[in-house]
Amino acid sequence: MAKVKKIIKKIRQYILLAVSGGILSSCVDTLVLPVDKTIGDDYWKNYDQVQMMVAGAYSGLTTTDVVNRMIVWGELRGDNVNHNADLPSSSALSTFAQVNTMNMDDKNTYSNWAAFYSVINRCNQVLKQAPAVREIDPQYTKGVCRADSSQMLALRALSYFYLVRAFRDVPYSDQPFLVGS
Secondary structure (H helix, E strand, O other): OOOHHHHHHHHHHHHHHHHHHHHHHHHHHOOOOOOOOHHHOOOOOHHHHHHHHHHHHHHHOOOHHHHHHHHHHHHHHHHOOHHHHOOOHHHHEEEEEHHHHHOOOOHHHHHHOOHHHHHHHHHHHHHHHHHHHHHHHHOHHHHHHHHHHHHHHHHHHHHHHHHHHHHOOOOOOOOOOOOOO
């Protein structure tokens, strides 16, 4: 009888150890997701999300940085702008004179490409992710996917056109840059 009690006590100890180990390990959450950001795995699931990214690419072309650079890199170097009448200060005159003479070093604020590459990256994301959304969401038809892809190819080409026209040799990328990958 004493032997049976010892065996039952040992079994209880093993059960208690297994249950407490299971409880402790199930309570630990090692994956903490940010509240204010969308995770890539949770995105690219439906037609509306693709349309938001397409709109975001167009929106990127309307930012002040992109529009100002389009004007400075294009019209300022042409004969369409009266350089003396349109310049607000001597520092602006110096900056614009550098652009006009193709002096685009890193000290010149108009030699920053980031806004254009942001548009290019958005286009590349849509081009890569949109076909997979077609398989998930029946509302996102093949025709709409092709139209979106065509628009993104055109916006990417326009962005590269401005970069190549201003700088000649620029890095080319047809793959999206995904943060965290």
